[in-house]
Amino acid sequence: MEREILLLLGASSYHLGLDIPAPEGTYLYAIDDGYISFASWGAGGGYTIVLNLINYDNISVSYCHVSPIMFVNYGDFVSRKKAIGMVGPKNVYGIHNNPYKDSNGNPTNGATTGSHLHFAIKKDGKNVNPLDFYNY
Numbered sequence: 853m854e855r856e857i858l859l860l861l862g863a864s865s866y867h868l869g870l871d872i873p874a875p876e877g878t879y880l881y882a883i884d885d886g887y888i889s890f891a892s893w894g895a896g897g898g899y900t901i902v903l904n905l906i907n908y909d910n911i912s913v914s915y916c917h918v919s920p921i922m923f924v925n926y927g928d929f930v931s932r933k934k935a936i937g938m939v940g941p942k943n944v945y946g947i948h949n950n951p952y953k954d955s956n957g958n959p960t961n962g963a964t965t966g967s968h969l970h971f972a973i974k975k976d977g978k979n980v981n982p983l984d985f986y987n988y
């Protein structure tokens with residue numbers, strides 16, 4: 853039920869992930885053990901961290917619109933529940949040719965209208981519903 857409420861509070865229309873409203877600075881944790889396969893600017897996702905899980909076959913977890921201040925680097929091993937980053941600000945500066953802007957023309961942290969976590973899971977490279985992940 854709690855997870856369904858998170859879905860209903862989604863900040864945007866249906867897309868391949870869950871939007872979880874949260875204030876900037878909210879800590880983000882590894883959902884399981886794995887390796888960081890991306891920790892950088894990710895276009896529409898804004899600053900993005902991707903975690904490849906080691907206890908499952910070909911499952912990657914994306915945390916988008918995060919803070920440019922990350923607690924992990926590409927290639928790091930992280931264990932479950934380790935803090936890896938924070939929910940990012942709506943606006944970010946210093947990205948060359950950032951096409952994403954708000955209504956005031958200020959550059960945004962990817963395709964976003966405000967601070968939130970976009971949380972997505974891919975299995976074999978294809979998006980799956982994160983809420984189904986726990987049923988595997």
Ligand SMILES: [Zn+2]
Binds near residue numbers: 867870871969970971
């Ligand atoms: Zn989203």
